[in-house]
Amino acid sequence: MDSVHADGRAGTATTGVAPGARRDLLPLKILVAGGFGVGKTTLVAALSEVPPLSTEQQMTSLSDGVDDASIVPEKTTTTVAMDFGRVTIDDSLVLYLFGTPGQSRFWFMWDELARGAVGAVVLVDLRRIDDCFAAIDYFENRGLPFVVALNAFPGTDGVDDDLVRDALAVPPGHPLVHVDARDDASCTRALIVLVEHALARST
Amino acid sequence: MSVDRRQRPQAEGGRVVPNYAFTAGRTRSLAGSDMPIEALVTATEMGLAKAPGMPPEARAIVEASTEPQSLAEIGALLGVPIGVARVLVSDLAAEDHLAVHLPLVGTDGRPRRELLERLLDGLRAR
Numbered sequence: 001m002d003s004v005h006a007d008g009r010a011g012t013a014t015t016g017v018a019p020g021a022r023r024d025l026l027p028l029k030i031l032v033a034g035g036f037g038v039g040k041t042t043l044v045a046a047l048s049e050v051p052p053l054s055t056e057q058q059m060t061s062l063s064d065g066v067d068d069a070s071i072v073p074e075k076t077t078t079t080v081a082m083d084f085g086r087v088t089i090d091d092s093l094v095l096y097l098f099g100t101p102g103q104s105r106f107w108f109m110w111d112e113l114a115r116g117a118v119g120a121v122v123l124v125d126l127r128r129i130d131d132c133f134a135a136i137d138y139f140e141n142r143g144l145p146f147v148v149a150l151n152a153f154p155g156t157d158g159v160d161d162d163l164v165r166d167a168l169a170v171p172p173g174h175p176l177v178h179v180d181a182r183d184d185a186s187c188t189r190a191l192i193v194l195v196e197h198a199l200a201r202s203t
Numbered sequence: 204m205s206v207d208r209r210q211r212p213q214a215e216g217g218r219v220v221p222n223y224a225f226t227a228g229r230t231r232s233l234a235g236s237d238m239p240i241e242a243l244v245t246a247t248e249m250g251l252a253k254a255p256g257m258p259p260e261a262r263a264i265v266e267a268s269t270e271p272q273s274l275a276e277i278g279a280l281l282g283v284p285i286g287v288a289r290v291l292v293s294d295l296a297a298e299d300h301l302a303v304h305l306p307l308v309g310t311d312g313r314p315r316r317e318l319l320e321r322l323l324d325g326l327r328a329r
Contacts, residue, residue, distance in 0.1 A: 027239075027242060027243045055278040089325030096273055198314075
């Protein structure tokens with residue numbers, strides 16, 4: 001009786017109930033994090049089958065002093081824009097890529113985004129590695145699988161991966177890839193490494 | 204084996220209502236923020252039949268959802284924040300004008316292993 005539950009395939013059951021509903025549709029998401037200008041939107045665009053879209057999320061939070069105008073802490077509403085793209089994986093799986101705001105002051109929106117995510121690609125510009133610390137800290141704290149992706153910028157080739165891991169304070173052997181965020185195949189490889197890592201950690 | 208508790212909030216014990224009852228129109232039982240940004244919606248036949256008489260935003264959502272759309276895409280389509288899109292979609296789903304397809308996660312809150320394997324296969328085939 002409960003076999004539909006036990007099967008765990010929600011989509012199997014979707015068929016035939018809501019007229020017009022597709023068979024077995026299941027969304028997945030991967031976050032693309034990193035500092036401003038590191039290439040998040042470029043990577044999303046390289047992978048997405050549609051031009052990247054932008055959506056806004058309104059956030060209410062305590063002002064954290066970043067805004068100079070706020071002398072006393074008070075509630076502020078912030079609108080955060082996110083770029084995202086879509087990759088159809090097979091006849092029922094649809095993968096969404098969300099470029100997440102890199103600034104640590106937006107940590108409050110990451111919780112919602114991170115829930116249920118496959119994992120994250122942390123895009124790094126070696127000339128400005130400080131920009132990705134907030135993202136790495138966040139994913140480590142939440143136990144979300146992530147891969148470090150070094151975006152190819154001029155003058156950043158030939159670096160030693162272990163030195164980079166050390167600089168980023170991630171464990172030896174942590175998944176790290178070199179990407180060209182403009183190149184579909186290169187970005188796909190980063191996703192593959194991420195999913196392999198997530199699988200290795202899943203039970 | 205287990206399914207996302209959010210899809211069946213009263214599922215302790217021998218509930219016999221299968222998952223589809225929760226993904227096809229029962230979104231009102233979801234507290235607003237529980238419909239994730241990647242949740243997919245598809246128009247139902249009833250929704251498409253009634254779309255011409257709907258308010259413009261609702262009509263736009265239903266007609267766009269002849270192809271699966273995520274909540275994020277609905278927000279981008281209408282040019283509204285995710286929270287607004289979520290309310291509109293929830294209302295349409297409650298009327299059975301949209302079917303909602305939620306992500307499937309295990310007890311650890313992560314996508315189930317079988318889904319990760321299918322994702323990996325799909326990415327490798329690109």
